[in-house]
Amino acid sequence: MLERVDTEILIVGGGPAGLSVASTLPDHVSAILVHQDREIGKPVRTSGGCWMRDVDALGLPPEFAHPVNHADIYSDNEHLTVDMSSDPVAVLNVTDLYRWLSVQSNADIRCATKYLGTCRKGGQFVSRLRKNGEEYEVVSRIIVDASGWHCAVLQDLGLWAPPDRRGIGIEYEFAAPFHDPNRAALFFGSATPTGYGWAFPTTSGNLRLGVGVIEPDSDQSPKTLMQGLLEGGALEKMELPKPENFHVNAGILPSIPFTSNLVFDGVVRVGDSANMATPTLGEGIRICIEQGRNLGAALGDGSPDALRRWERMVRRKLALQYRIGFEANRRAAAYTPQDWDRSVARMRTLSPEELLRFFRNDFSARMILHRGAQSITRKISRALRGR
Ligand SMILES: Cc1cc2nc3c(=O)[nH]c(=O)nc-3n(C[C@H](O)[C@H](O)[C@H](O)COP(=O)(O)OP(=O)(O)OC[C@H]3O[C@@H](n4cnc5c(N)ncnc54)[C@H](O)[C@@H]3O)c2cc1C
Known part of the structure; x- marks a missing residue:
């Protein structure tokens, strides 16, 4: 028999997403956050x-x-x-910021602890963890997968595959x-x-x-x-x-298209495990903090529909913006150096506001309409060529 610990919420991953969830949970909700690295904020894996x-x-x-x-x-x-x-x-x-986020939280943060896998038992999850070669179990009502690109929980439960791009x-x-x-x-x-x-x-x-x-x-x-x-x-x-x-x-x-199903019957994903970094520049920290905090508030709310409301809110905010950003990402990944020369020259014709909006993956209604019109024009000219 392995040692067992009970908690309401198990959070896997101590990056900005997991820490932000933990930092927003109300005091009456118990949570354990496991992080495989030895300390919060190190090693640094982002440029910030x-x-x-x-x-x-x-x-x-x-x-x-x-x-x-x-x-x-x-x-x-x-x-x-x-x-x-x-x-x-x-x-x-980022090292100081992530440590600051960890101090905001009442969760039991366990570093150097690897999440190994989970099985569902009744309405609960029994997860296996390992620290210093010793395994133990955590029983929880909910698991938050904030393990970044690893998608450790979703992958283990067969709910999602790690990104192929x-x-x-x-x-x-x-x-x-x-x-x-x-x-x-x-x-x-x-x-x-x-x-x-x-x-x-x-x-x-x-x-x-x-x-x-x-x-x-x-x-x-x-x-x-x-x-x-x-x-x-x-x-x-x-x-x-x-x-x-x-x-x-x-x-x-x-670097894959954003998909907005985030809640899977007791398992929730947030941050890079939910592909929340912007497709244009791969900027994820601010989105992980914002959506991690929103998820923490939804988990703390306790009402049955709170997680679905959070999921819908994220979809409304990101789905269209990220679809447009991802098209740009895919096109740019195939650019030749000459294409980049043309593209940087074109950037000069944009206003600073439009350029920064593009970098932030925050397209204005005008930019979205312009792109829609361009795509219709392309489709018509393709159809005419095919005739
Ligand atoms: C090279 C690079 C540059 C970037 N530059 C920027 C930038 O300039 N600005 C910006 O905003 N974003 C940037 N990003 C993106 C940003 O770093 C991510 O979007 C953000 O870190 C995602 O946070 P997260 O909490 O979802 O995941 P992560 O930061 O990946 O944290 C997840 C943590 O979970 C832990 N973990 C994984 N599996 C397990 C397990 N089985 N058990 C226990 N723990 C586990 C991992 O060790 C990891 O520390 C960059 C990314 C990269 C790769």
Whole structure:
């Protein structure tokens, strides 16, 4: 017989999604959060790009966010500078932020603890966990799958498969005392086929230089791309320093169409296990925090329909926006360096507001109508050609 612990809610995963669920549950709802890493917030698997307005709207401590007021966007032969002072980017100190989220919560947080699997017994779930080689069981009424791209719970119960298309990124973080702390860069083209690269200054005067690719669209590893970037002349052209004495962060996120079924008879998914990062840039932290908190409130509500209401609310907010963003993601992943030159040149014709909306995956009604009209025109011209 394994040792058994009872709780109402088991949360699997101590990233921003799981921690935000835990931080919003009312005191009378018992919860255990299991996290396979040794500590919250480390290792870092994300570059932490966000927006100052979200830091403010979500009530996150401003000292965990470094504001950036302008961005340079590069392709092989084009360059565009975007003034973002009216809507600055924030580069988050994710380690401190995630720890802060964990302190907001009354859940029993168990690090270095791996979720192994679950079986349903009566109206409950019996889950097996392992810490220091020792297994034990947790009996719960509800399980929240916040395990990121692993989809550990859904996969184990045969409810969902892990994503077959994934963004894989690697980032070198290093001291960059001479880099303008107000300047970020995004780069596209031959240095990063199928994905993109970034350079973000951080709260501590470091620079995070990263590249990401989409698998299986590309068979190149991000490490090889990073080596190519360091050995070629691209960094000098973009006036970015070369990393020395760097620390490596790496991570994976799903890159598949958003599907809005989130509640499966006692099992709920949130964050990357529900593919909630934006399809345009793969920005997930603010959405994980917002939707994690909303889910925590729905679980705390206790009424039978609260989870369905949450699911419907997420669908209303994300489904159409993410469908449009994913089309752009899919098209861009097939771009050649010449396509990227044309695309960066086209970005110049957009207003700064439209460009930032595109990056945020937050399309206005006008942009949605314009896209609808373009798609109808394409369909008509295809039909006419076929005649
Ligand atoms: C390279 C890269 C760069 C990114 N850059 C940005 C960015 O600039 N801005 C942004 O907003 N987003 C960015 N993202 C996306 C963002 O990191 C994710 O959307 C976000 O971290 C998802 O949070 P989550 O809590 O759902 O999952 P995660 O952050 O993945 O957390 C889930 C946790 O669950 C744990 N876990 C998994 N399986 C088990 C198990 N069986 N038992 C116990 N624990 C388990 C994992 O160890 C993990 O720590 C980036 C992602 C990558 C990969």
